[in-house]
Amino acid sequence: MDLWEKLIELNTDIFSEKEIQALLLEMSKSDDEFVKMQAVKIRVYLNQVAKEEITQKEFNSYITDIRDLADINSKKVDTENAALLQRVMIIAGKLLLKNAFTLAKMF
């Protein structure tokens, strides 16, 4: 049985074949390494479902895992952004302090 036929059989009421293909293609093209990685994993899982190495219930539990991983990843991105902003503020503050008197004289 074809991989996509199998998937449709499993999730007919949730996604269509085109929707899943489009979604995975979109994920694969993403600039975000995390999203790309999840697309690769979902393809592996779908192949495993097709080969009957895993069950539909197990497949669904991986999707829940990916949701949790996405939440953990969003906290990582928030921390990276805050750290970058903090570095910029510190550098700008240092520069301003260093040149404060020069700036004052310029006025």
Place this chain on the structure above:
Amino acid sequence: MKRAFNKQLLVVFLVIIFISGCALFNQSKYDKFTHENFAFLKAPVIKLYESYASDEISKCFKKYIFRKLDQFHEYEKWKEGNENTVEQIVLFKKMLTRHFEERNNLGVPWSEVHMQNKLNNVLEAIDLMLRTEMSKNK
């Protein structure tokens, strides 16, 4: 003279604004101890998940991991500006609990493929927490 004085005051004011800005973006710094805590968690997690594919779940590793996570949570929550790491620990613990319940309710060993898939997801979560810590300023 008065105009020059006003502009000097303006510069001083700008400096104060910048310093306040820096204080607003108060974020916890990189902590070697936190990094080690997460890195050292991998080995017992692998052992626990391997036991999910066997007849008997390793209660010993399960107890050890969950106790460690409670300790990490307690240690991290008192650091200022560390909400993201604390929330990551909560999410990670939720993930481990769900996996344990799935295996426990199933009553039979996980297949090798299923165990590897689950283990990869859990190890990915630990890597994300490690990268979060590494992204913090030193």
